[in-house]
Amino acid sequence: MKLRDRLFSYKDPYDLPGSDPLFAEAMREACGYQGAHNEEYARILAARGFSPEMITGPESLASIPVIPTAVFKHHRLATDAGLAGMISVTATSSGTSGSMSVIRYDIGTLWQALKMTVRVCAKRRLFSLKPCNYIVFGYKPHRGNRTAVTKTATGATLFAPALRRVYALKFVNGEYEPDLEGVIEAVQKFAKSRFPARFMGFPSYTYFMMKMMDERGLSVKLPEGSLIMLGGGWKQHYREKVDKQTFYALAERVLGVPENNIVEFFGAAEHPILYCDCPAHRFHVPVYGRVIIRDVNTLEPLPMGQPGLVNLLTPLVKSAPLLSVMTDDLGVLRGGAGCPCGCGGPYLEIIGRVGLSDIKTCAAGAEEILNDT
Amino acid sequence: MILSFGEICGSEKQDEILAGLEAKINGVRAAEPLDTGTVIGAFDRLAWRIEAGEFDALIDSLGLDAAARYKAQAVCMLRRESLEYRLRRELPGGMGGLEYEAPPFGLQGVRAFRLPLGTIFHIAAGNVDALPAMALAEGLLTGNVNILKLPQTDKGLSVTILKALVDGEPALAPYVHVFDTPSSDVAAMLKMAQMCDAISVWGGDEAVQAVRRMAPPGVKLIEWGHRFSFCYVTGDHTRHTEELRALAEHVAVTQQLLCSSCQAVYIDTEDPAAVRDFCGLFLPMLQEAIRAHAPKEIGMAASLTLRRLTDEVEAAITGGSAQSDGTDLMGRLPVRALPRVKLMEALRKRKGRLQTAGLIADDPQDGIIDILTRAGVNRVTGAGEMSETFQGEAHDGEYPLQRYTRVVNSRFHAE
Numbered sequence: 045m046k047l048r049d050r051l052f053s054y055k056d057p058y059d060l061p062g063s064d065p066l067f068a069e070a071m072r073e074a075c076g077y078q079g080a081h082n083e084e085y086a087r088i089l090a091a092r093g094f095s096p097e098m099i100t101g102p103e104s105l106a107s108i109p110v111i112p113t114a115v116f117k118h119h120r121l122a123t124d125a126g127l128a129g130m131i132s133v134t135a136t137s138s139g140t141s142g143s144m145s146v147i148r149y150d151i152g153t154l155w156q157a158l159k160m161t162v163r164v165c166a167k168r169r170l171f172s173l174k175p176c177n178y179i180v181f182g183y184k185p186h187r188g189n190r191t192a193v194t195k196t197a198t199g200a201t202l203f204a205p206a207l208r209r210v211y212a213l214k215f216v217n218g219e220y221e222p223d224l225e226g227v228i229e230a231v232q233k234f235a236k237s238r239f240p241a242r243f244m245g246f247p248s249y250t251y252f253m254m255k256m257m258d259e260r261g262l263s264v265k266l267p268e269g270s271l272i273m274l275g276g277g278w279k280q281h282y283r284e285k286v287d288k289q290t291f292y293a294l295a296e297r298v299l300g301v302p303e304n305n306i307v308e309f310f311g312a313a314e315h316p317i318l319y320c321d322c323p324a325h326r327f328h329v330p331v332y333g334r335v336i337i338r339d340v341n342t343l344e345p346l347p348m349g350q351p352g353l354v355n356l357l358t359p360l361v362k363s364a365p366l367l368s369v370m371t372d373d374l375g376v377l378r379g380g381a382g383c384p385c386g387c388g389g390p391y392l393e394i395i396g397r398v399g400l401s402d403i404k405t406c407a408a409g410a411e412e413i414l415n416d417t
Numbered sequence: 418m419i420l421s422f423g424e425i426c427g428s429e430k431q432d433e434i435l436a437g438l439e440a441k442i443n444g445v446r447a448a449e450p451l452d453t454g455t456v457i458g459a460f461d462r463l464a465w466r467i468e469a470g471e472f473d474a475l476i477d478s479l480g481l482d483a484a485a486r487y488k489a490q491a492v493c494m495l496r497r498e499s500l501e502y503r504l505r506r507e508l509p510g511g512m513g514g515l516e517y518e519a520p521p522f523g524l525q526g527v528r529a530f531r532l533p534l535g536t537i538f539h540i541a542a543g544n545v546d547a548l549p550a551m552a553l554a555e556g557l558l559t560g561n562v563n564i565l566k567l568p569q570t571d572k573g574l575s576v577t578i579l580k581a582l583v584d585g586e587p588a589l590a591p592y593v594h595v596f597d598t599p600s601s602d603v604a605a606m607l608k609m610a611q612m613c614d615a616i617s618v619w620g621g622d623e624a625v626q627a628v629r630r631m632a633p634p635g636v637k638l639i640e641w642g643h644r645f646s647f648c649y650v651t652g653d654h655t656r657h658t659e660e661l662r663a664l665a666e667h668v669a670v671t672q673q674l675l676c677s678s679c680q681a682v683y684i685d686t687e688d689p690a691a692v693r694d695f696c697g698l699f700l701p702m703l704q705e706a707i708r709a710h711a712p713k714e715i716g717m718a719a720s721l722t723l724r725r726l727t728d729e730v731e732a733a734i735t736g737g738s739a740q741s742d743g744t745d746l747m748g749r750l751p752v753r754a755l756p757r758v759k760l761m762e763a764l765r766k767r768k769g770r771l772q773t774a775g776l777i778a779d780d781p782q783d784g785i786i787d788i789l790t791r792a793g794v795n796r797v798t799g800a801g802e803m804s805e806t807f808q809g810e811a812h813d814g815e816y817p818l819q820r821y822t823r824v825v826n827s828r829f830h831a832e
Contacts (some may be wrong), residue, residue: 088733115727372720
């Protein structure tokens with residue numbers, strides 16, 4: 045996976061045109077590796093009549109067979125050869141729909157991912173030597189929880205030395221309970237500290253907390269350099285989704301954190317590429333991945349600006365065939381030439397989730413029908 | 418948004434309102450009961466306002482596929498004549514004192530009264546846009562105080578329409594409390610559950626089970642869970658091409674989302690060749706209907722496409738064949754051989770789930786309906802009309818108005 049390693053060492057994390065040829069080559073390499081070492085993936089390629097040599101350049105990436113993330117929830121699909129003899133880390137997608145994907149990453153993959161994280165976060169100036177007080181809006185890690193969000197949330201507390209970590213979700217008697225009261229207390233205490241505070245985790249909980257403070261007429265001015273880092277999606281709290289401007293205004297009013305110091309991340313166990321928003325809060329596509337927006341009926345790639353299914357590509361992972369996955373998000377890709385951040389690359393906007401959750405139907409399980417008749 | 422005692426306020430007031438609600442409701446229930454005539458009059462006036470187009474902008478904003486048809490249907494269902502018809506059908510003795518008949522053998526009798534359950538907590542589902550309002554209409558017709566939790570998909574239509582209802586008839590205002598609480602707000606849900614005599618829940622297994630866990634013992638549970646509906650074909654299907662076309666249309670239009678939507682086709686045969694013949698005739702019809710009724714809404718279209726892609730990839734992994742031809746078949750409609758002698762056994766596997774059987778038969782009176790209903794089917798219709806609404810029909814085997822009432826006996830009333 046030399047080409048992959050070269051891609052993940054690429055200097056400018058947002059230079060898509062410059063990295064295009066290398067990206068395609070790395071994808072061909074990864075496709076060849078997975079096809080040779082993963083029987084299931086080989087079958088998927090065969091069913092599509094696809095072979096790695098067909099990746100001849102950036103324009104042929106769209107023809108790589110796309111695997112919906114749901115498939116990883118039903119099938120293990122691991123590429124064991126990629127893991128051989130090395131320690132690994134397992135991540136589980138947060139399983140909002142009930143089922144989870146379990147994906148193991150090999151150490152080589154993790155090393156590349158670390159290089160990526162360092163480069164992306166350095167670009168956004170997230171590293172600091174100044175110690176910080178952390179509030180993690182997520183789960184306190186424990187043996188039973190391996191969700192990717194937990195890992196990211198706690199991982200992000202390593203960006204700057206931690207004085208204290210306070211968790212908003214506590215594991216009590218086998219269940220997670222939000223402890224927003226405890227967090228509000230901590231916020232008030234951290235406001236008096238001379239060290240900056242950093243928030244990390246689910247946007248929905250951050251929003252709930254700020255709303256609670258606002259309703260009680262509480263507001264603080266957190267120390268200079270305090271950061272709000274958001275990740276993990278809105279998921280089950282879609283309904284509470286507020287527009288970003290409302291969120292920023294609330295953060296400024298209640299916590300005294302200016303908009304520039306709010307950073308959002310986006311990623312998935314099935315596509316472990318770190319999307320970090322730019323100072324103008326746009327998710328520019330980093331060189332490590334590519335995004336293809338596909339027509340919701342025909343799956344044909346769509347031009348910029350048109351909404352569709354979000355297909356994410358990356359050659360990163362050796363231990364699973366995650367080359368080209370389809371999330372259950374709806375999104376749109378926009379040209380970033382005029383973006384004030386100056387990176388110039390296209391950016392991804394997630395506009396929603398494909399709809400057909402429990403609440404939209406009263407027909408008894410379609411799955412069930414297929415399984416037992 | 419919240420609507421309580423005729424006042425609209427923001428969701429942030431929820432906990433404050435909930436804190437005082439039970440005491441206020443007790444006050445309402447201690448006073449004169451709600452008169453059925455008042456309720457019918459209020460809905461009738463509302464129906465005219467809907468008809469006149471007062472809510473058209475809001476209805477249009479929902480982007481429904483057949484908005485005009487739904488609107489016309491809602492208007493008809495809320496009109497005085499329809500509500501009175503329902504009351505006569507579902508509660509033949511009416512509300513209040515029931516006719517007394519002296520028991521035989523000189524046994525002691527007692528007077529009976531049909532009264533509201535009291536306070537009903539409706540947890541509405543989002544698959545039919547008018548459902549929350551209809552559930553409330555049923556609760557009010559039977560004189561109950563109603564706490565309604567809107568589905569997450571509700572886009573303001575329910576609150577607007579119900580606000581118009583209680584503005585038009587202020588006597589209803591104390592009986593209508595609508596909350597947009599998300600299901601994740603367990604504390605609020607629990608508070609609502611604790612002040613009710615019954616919980617009426619619409620939704621899937623997950624929703625129903627969550628309510629069962631949450632409901633205090635002693636609260637009556639009225640579950641409208643997910644159901645299984647199917648089409649049964651017996652006889653020579655080639656003689657029924659019109660009905661098959663109607664079935665295809667039904668599948669495409671309902672997108673298999675309703676409990677009455679056809680989710681499988683069973684053929685009265687042992688012969689796999691007959692199943693293949695059927696598919697050869699039916700698949701093109703289905704594809705044509707689906708093309709003609711491609712879902713407008715992007716999220717739905719995406720969901721169907723994603724499901725199809727998932728099927729294809731999984732078929733490739735397991736070495737099976739994909740369910741569809743991969744071009745434009747949106748849903749999954751398994752077609753299977755199921756001779757009538759095996760019907761009972763097969764359908765009993767779905768006990769508690771069966772709802773509608775759409776029937777395509779050379780002779781519907783040859784005993785097939787008895788087999789279907791004995792197995793647990795609650796509704797037998799033509800194949801193309803499985804999801805039609807028929808006035809006065811029961812829902813999942815019961816009349817909703819009966820489920821929302823109780824029978825009270827008193828020895829202190831003249832026999």
